[in-house]
Amino acid sequence: MRQVVVLRPQLPEDLPLLTGGESPFDDFGPRRPATQPADCDLEDSGALTVLDDDGEVAGEVSWHWQARRWGPNAASGCPMIGIWLRPTHRGRGVGSAAQQQLVELLFTHTAAHRVEAHTDVENLAEQRSLEKAGLLREGVVRGGQWRDGAYRDGVLYAVLRTDLARLT
Ligand SMILES: CC(C)(COP(=O)(O)OP(=O)(O)OC[C@H]1O[C@@H](n2cnc3c(N)ncnc32)[C@H](O)[C@@H]1OP(=O)(O)O)[C@@H](O)C(=O)NCCC(=O)NCCS
Numbered sequence: 001m002r003q004v005v006v007l008r009p010q011l012p013e014d015l016p017l018l019t020g021g022e023s024p025f026d027d028f029g030p031r032r033p034a035t036q037p038a039d040c041d042l043e044d045s046g047a048l049t050v051l052d053d054d055g056e057v058a059g060e061v062s063w064h065w066q067a068r069r070w071g072p073n074a075a076s077g078c079p080m081i082g083i084w085l086r087p088t089h090r091g092r093g094v095g096s097a098a099q100q101q102l103v104e105l106l107f108t109h110t111a112a113h114r115v116e117a118h119t120d121v122e123n124l125a126e127q128r129s130l131e132k133a134g135l136l137r138e139g140v141v142r143g144g145q146w147r148d149g150a151y152r153d154g155v156l157y158a159v160l161r162t163d164l165a166r167l168t
Pocket residue numbers: 022023025026059082083084085086089090091092093094095096097118119120123124125126128129132
C-alpha cells in the first residue's frame with residue numbers, strides 16, 4: 001500500500017532535522033546549517049518538508065528549474081527534483097510517495113511539461129523509488145556529477161505531463 005505523506009512548507013523547527021548528508025550519494029563536503037526555511041515557489045527553486053503517516057518530519061523534497069534548457073526558449077525549461085530522507089525514515093515507501101506528490105504539485109501549479117530527476121548509477125534505492133513514483137529511466141549521463149573526489153555517472157529520469165494518464 002502506498003505510504004501517506006504530506007508535503008508542507010518548511011518551519012524553523014524542522015531545520016535541525018533536515019541536516020542532509022548521511023548518505024554516500026549526498027556527500028558534497030561541509031555545508032552550512034540552514035538558518036531559515038527554504039522558499040517554496042514552485043516556479044523557482046525551493047524545498048518542502050516531508051511528513052510521514054505519523055506526522056513526523058521524514059525529510060525534504062526539493063526542485064530547481066534547470067539552467068540548462070532543452071531549447072533556447074523558456075517553454076523548453078523544466079524542473080529537476082531531489083530528495084533527502086532521514087536514515088530512520090528510509091526504506092518504507094516514503095521516498096516514492098513524496099516524489100510522486102511533488103511531481104503532481106509541479107504539474108498542477110506550474111506549466112511544466114516535463115519533470116526530471118537524476119541520481120547516481122549506484123543509487124539503486126533512488127532509482128527504484130523514482131520508478132515507483134512514475135518517472136521513466138531515459139539514459140545514463142556520463143561523468144556529469146563531481147562528488148567526493150570523482151566524476152560520477154548518473155541516470156536521468158523524467159515524467160511528462162502527458163504521461164499522467166498512465167500514472168492514474
Ligand atoms: C533514496 C531515497 C530518497 C529513497 O527513499 P525511500 O523511502 O528509502 O525509498 P522507497 O522505500 O520509496 O523505495 C526504495 C525501493 O528501492 C529498493 N531498494 C532499496 N535499496 C536497494 C538496493 N540496494 N538495490 C535494489 N533495490 C533497492 C527497495 O526495496 C524499494 O523498492 P520496493 O518498494 O519495490 O521493495 C532515500 O533512501 C534517501 O533519502 N536516501 C539518501 C539520500 C539520497 O540518496 N537521495 C537521492 C539523491 S539523488
